[in-house]
Amino acid sequence: MPTYFDTIAMNFANVEVGPDGIETVQFLQAAEALSNMFTLFNSTAFSVVQSDINGNIKKLRERYDATGEKSRTIEMLVVNEQGEKNRTATQGLLWLNRGLRFTYVGLKHSYDHADSALSESFNISYGETLRAHHSFITRGVFSVAVRAVPHRASLLKSLGEPEDRVLQQLDEWLNALGQLTQRIDKFFETSDYAKGF
Template sequence: MPTYFDTIAMSFENVKIDDDGIDTIQFLQAADALSQMFSLFNSTAFSVVQNDINGNIRKLRERYEATGDKSRTIELLVQNELAEKKHNATQGLLWLNRGLRFTYTGLKHSYDHPDTELSTSFTTAYGATLSKFHNFITRGIFSVAMKACPYRAALLKSLGEPQDRVLTQLDEWLAGLDKLTQRIDKFYAEGNYGKGL
């Protein structure tokens, strides 16, 4: 029986990185697949995250479609957009990466602590990632949403069988996601691209 990871068009660990950076199309395909994963949770808990991720993917895709080869990597996309004194996709990538980092942190915590429920893992992840960027109202929305997380066992079952294969694939997927989000964070920090966004 195919697992979730067998069915997606692109997995984070397979996204190409060359001298110019992270392949834009492959990165967006992998982010799309992550958004689809939230649908497997059968929970409204992640709808706010899923909507945010989808909106930011759309900003990046629109920029790519408008500029083509000039935006073939994520890094080139940001640099050529800012050179035009625009920042819509640059801001979109910043927030997309924050959402991806939140997801990575929550799932990694769950992977490393199999006796801990998802609500705890994602509440911990929220405090470590997105919370500092949100106002009081948004933090309250997330606090309620994280309490509505499905059980860990239900999530793993929704990702497919056998479980040992799912866990191996999840570990590889998480490693790829970690590598990409850290690279984007470093790119923004070194270029000071996120200032004022």
């Protein structure tokens, strides 16, 4: 029986990273697959994150469609947009990466701590990734959402069977996602092109 990871169009583990950076189209396809994963959880807890991720993917895709080869990689896309008044795609990448990082930290904590509740894993993740960037009202929304996440066993079952295969694929996917989000974080921290965000 195919697992979620067998059926997605692009896995983070297969996103190409070359001398010029992270391949834009592949990265966006993998991010879309992550967003679609939330629907498997049968929970409205992640609807805010899912909507945010989808909105930011749209901003990046529109920029890519408008500029093509100049935005072949995520880094080139940001460089290409630097001199413009409205840097919608750059801001979209920043927030997309924050949403991806939130998901990564939550699922990684759950993967590493099988005895912890999934809600605890995502509560820890929220504190580490998004909380500092949210208003008091948004923090309240997330607090309620995180408490409503499904149990870890339900999450794993929704990703397919057998569980040992799902866990192996999840580990590979998480490692790749973690490396990509770290690379983007570093780009924002060290690049003059990403200053001001």
